[in-house]
Amino acid sequence: MSNFAENVANKILEALSKFYENNKRIKIISAHISGISYENIGDSGLSFLNDIARDGKFSVYTTVNPMGADIYDNVFNLNEKFIVKQKKIAEIYLRMGAVESFTCTPYDYFSLPKRGSHVAWAESSAVVYGNSFLKLFTNKESALSALASSILGETIYSDLHIKENRKITLAFKYKDRINELILGLLIYHIGKKVEKPFTIKLYKELSSLEKKALAAALGTVSNVSLFSTSIKGKEVKEIFEIFKNDLRKEYEELNTCEKGEVIILGCPHLNHAEISNFLRRMDGRHFKKDCIIACCREAYKNIIKLYDQSLLSKKRIFFFQNACPIFSPLLKVMGVKNIITNSVKAAHYYKYRGIGVNLKKLEDIIETESE
Known part of the structure; x- marks a missing residue:
């Protein structure tokens, strides 16, 4: 006999099956x-999770996204009530069987699942x-459908779970110099232009930071x-070449100010090798x-084994562990109106949250914002 959590999970997947x-x-x-993040789901989301967790357990290996606060070290003096609520959300997921991950880079x-595995990532x-x-084989799940799939151990067999839908017939090439x-x-x-999987022909080996920049x-x-x-x-039928000048519109769209009050790195989360570099x-x-670096706690633990934390603080380098600065009250608490970042994803979301963005590559951030 199914329990409350399984019944809710089945209803979510039934609704998804109608969509597909x-x-x-x-x-x-x-x-x-x-x-x-408590910033996203609020008290109603917390209440829903409490109901699910009464008898809900994850039936497969489950990781979870970043929180809205660093609950381990409140360097930036976020509201304690917010942190308490965020801790409750984290505790619910852990109680249901999630790995203590809290990162946007679970890989x-x-x-890691084996190549060719079917997963439900959100x-x-x-x-x-x-x-x-x-x-891997996964669709872009919603928070609810991923939650349902983690409980039931299954998802809808659709879209990118089907090999036929993963065929690539469209290609782009870019010959200019690249960075993240x-x-x-x-x-x-x-x-902005495509509606199906594609390939990009690049002329160099990609670093992990560059792969993350593309995916994000x-x-x-x-x-x-x-x-x-x-x-x-x-099975490529069309190849289009893109030039550096073609990207000017995107840069002007996302680069909304010429200077920022704080540097935000780690969108997606940086691992300790990337931070060390x-x-x-x-x-x-x-x-x-x-300079605030968002990373998972595992990355932070590795970094402080290699570097003295007090020296990093003197360099004005701080960490936001297991958390995401975007979906957080962090900048509001700091009184920040404009930020500096090298992340197109961060620039996109900050823009729509009313934050000015000075967008530049990491090399230029180091050159212009440090001495």
Whole structure:
């Protein structure tokens, strides 16, 4: 006999099956749940989760998205009532069986499904990254459908779970020099135009930071959740070349101010290798304004084994652990109106939250904002 949580989960998937006009379900081996910030779900969401958690348990390996506050170290003096509510949300997910992950990059530190596995992931950039670089099979789930799938261990057999829908027949090529910002703008530009999976021919090996930039920007602007960086073996019928000047419109759209009061890095979350590389590039310099790095707690633990935290604070480098600055009261508490970032995804969301964005590549942030 099914319990309350299973009944609710089944109703969610039944509604989804009507949308897809497909009743068939497929077993999954992992889920990733989004929308856990108290900033997003509020008291009504917390109440709903309390009801689900009365008898609900996750039946598959489940990770969860970042919170709206760093509940481990309240460096920025966020409201204690907010933190208490955020802790309650986190505790509910852990009680239901989630891994203590709280990151938008579940592929960095946590158990990775095998290539070709069917999963139900909800975070837009993780979905694109999983499909495109890890060769997983997942649709862009909503917070509710991912929650339902994590309880039932299955999702609707539709869209990118079906091999036929993953065929790539459209390609783009870009020959100019690239960095994480150019790549974000490039796929943001493409994402506005396409309605099916595609490939981008690039002329260099991509770093993990660059892969994340691609996945995040596409997930932000498009419903397409799969692309490739290789034309070889694809049934490509059309190839379009894109030039650097073609990206000017996207840059002007997202770069809404010429300076910011604080630097925000880690959208998506940075891992400790990426943070270490960034700190090496600082080469003894220190920032002229606060630099906040969003990362999961595992990354932070690794970093403070390598670097003295007090010295990093003197460089005005701070961490926002297991949390996302975008869906958080952080900037409001700090009184910040304009930020500096290298993330196209962050720029997109901050713009629509009324925050000014000075968008530039990481190299330029180090050069212009530190001494």
